[in-house]
Amino acid sequence: xxxxxxxxxxxxxTGFNVSHSNKKTKKTWKANVQKIRVAIDGKHSQRMNVCTRxxxxxxxxxxxG
Numbered sequence: 001x002x003x004x005x006x007x008x009x010x011x012x013x014t015g016f017n018v019s020h021s022n023k024k025t026k027k028t029w030k031a032n033v034q035k036i037r038v039a040i041d042g043k044h045s046q047r048m049n050v051c052t053r054x055x056x057x058x059x060x061x062x063x064x065g
Contacts, residue, residue, distance in 0.1 A: 005051035
């Protein structure tokens with residue numbers, strides 16, 4: 001399973017850790033993607049990979065039951 005949000009398409013980001021002596025080592029930041037049941041049209045539900053930022057902001061609605 002790819003760590004990609006199906007709503008906002010957030011995915012892995014790369015950069016550097018920079019030490020006090022200015023040494024740089026590669027680092028990756030991964031989106032906090034959860035597999036949840038999402039309500040569609042109030043009746044149907046579907047499993048989707050959604051980041052916690054989309055869940056928290058209300059872009060998706062969790063399915064009940």
